[in-house]
Amino acid sequence: EVQLVESGGGLVQPGGSLRLSCAASGLTVSSNSMSWVRQAPGKGLEWVSVIHSGGSTYYVDSVKGRFTIARDNSKNTLYLQMNSLRAEDTAIYYCASGICGDYCFDYWGQGTLVTVSS
Amino acid sequence: QSALTQPRSVSGSPGQSVTISCTGTSSDVGGYNYVSWYQQHPGKAPKLMVSDVSKRPSGVPDRFSGSKSGNTASLTISGLQAEDEADYYCCSYAGSYTYHVIFGGGTKLTVL
Numbered sequence: 001e002v003q004l005v006e007s008g009g010g011l012v013q014p015g016g017s018l019r020l021s022c023a024a025s026g027l028t029v030s031s032n033s034m035s036w037v038r039q040a041p042g043k044g045l046e047w048v049s050v051i052h053s054g055g056s057t058y059y060v061d062s063v064k065g066r067f068t069i070a071r072d073n074s075k076n077t078l079y080l081q082m083n084s085l086r087a088e089d090t091a092i093y094y095c096a097s098g099i100c101g102d103y104c105f106d107y108w109g110q111g112t113l114v115t116v117s118s
Numbered sequence: 119q120s121a122l123t124q125p126r127s128v129s130g131s132p133g134q135s136v137t138i139s140c141t142g143t144s145s146d147v148g149g150y151n152y153v154s155w156y157q158q159h160p161g162k163a164p165k166l167m168v169s170d171v172s173k174r175p176s177g178v179p180d181r182f183s184g185s186k187s188g189n190t191a192s193l194t195i196s197g198l199q200a201e202d203e204a205d206y207y208c209c210s211y212a213g214s215y216t217y218h219v220i221f222g223g224g225t226k227l228t229v230l
Contacts, residue, residue, distance in 0.1 A: 035219075037164075044121065045156070045164065045207050047219040058217035100169045103152035103211040103219060108163040 002026035002107040004095050009112030016085050016116070022078040022095030022109055030073045033098030035105060036080045038091035038114075048093070049080065052102065063089075085116045122147065122208055122222035129228040135196040138225045140208030141189060146220060148189035152211035155184055155193045158224075159204045167206075168193060195227070203229040 008020040020036070036048040049059045049069040057069050068081040078095050092113050096105035123141040130136040140147065140155075147153055153171045156164035166175055168184035171191065181196045191210070195202055208222040 044224040045158075045209075045221040047209075047221065050217060050219075052217075056217075060218070094163055100154075100166065100173075100175065101152070102217075103150075104154040104166060104169040104209070105156070105164070106166045106169070106175060108165070110163055 002097065002099075004097065004107055004109035006093065006095055006109040006112040009093065009114045011115045011117065012085055013118050014086060014116055017081070017083045018085065018114060020080040020082065020093055020095075020112055020114070022080075024076050024078065024097070027097055027099060027107070029071050029076050029078055033102045034069075034071065034078045035096050035098060036069065036078075037094045037096055037105065037108075038089075039094070039111075040088075040091040043091075046091075050098075050102075051078070082114070085114075087116050090114060090116045120220075122210060122220055124206075124208060124222040124225045126223075127226040127228065129230055130195075130198045131230045132198050132200065134198050135194060136198060136227065137192050137194045138206050138208075138227070140191040140193070140210075140222050142191075142210055142212075142220075143189055145214060146210040146212035147186065147191050150211045150213075151186070153184065153186055153191040154209045155182075155191075156207045156209065157202075157204045158207065164207065198229055200229050203227055 092111040100106040155168040
């Protein structure tokens with residue numbers, strides 16, 4: 001059974017940093033595309049970033065230069081380092097796998113809430 | 119890139135069929151067969167219902183079907199059940215020169 005468990009969310013001031021983690025079981029993070037998708041309170045879904053099995057990384061324009069996606073193969077864990085956080089980054093952040101392919105998300109974690117506020 | 123366009127809400131009675139549309143452009147929906155659909159119940163994570171326009175993952179009832187014509191994709195739910203009441207999001211690859219994925223704004227399905 002595939003399980004994705006996010007952690008690391010919380011309250012942070014504008015301009016601050018957070019690192020989100022997504023511990024995976026039942027799948028190998030390094031063998032699949034792994035993404036972060038966020039959902040602002042009461043809003044829709046927004047794809048944030050992906051790391052492909054080959055290591056290529058991509059980001060939505062609004063987080064380029066501020067967020068970094070990475071993985072630790074030995075821990076089978078996905079990360080999202082978030083710097084220079086803004087109020088508009090406030091959202092539930094989900095990690096999601098792409099076993100179904102590079103352009104779809106089949107397994108999702110329960111999400112972790114990031115609140116950027118002073 | 120702008121979000122894909124979905125109706126804010128749709129509704130139907132138990133046993134009926136409903137179709138949710140998802141309109142994009144030739145740079146996303148119309149340009150690739152990489153449209154997927156997600157169901158989200160309140161307070162829960164999204165669930166993949168259809169990938170690659172019309173592929174149903176294991177465990178998803180065959181009451182859910184996807185299709186595409188031109189720049190518009192559709193999710194049809196037949197034999198509506200109370201448990202189908204949820205938000206539905208479409209998603210499409212929109213890469214062209216780089217990797218990019220966009221979602222629709224979401225559709226609230228109400229089972230009357």
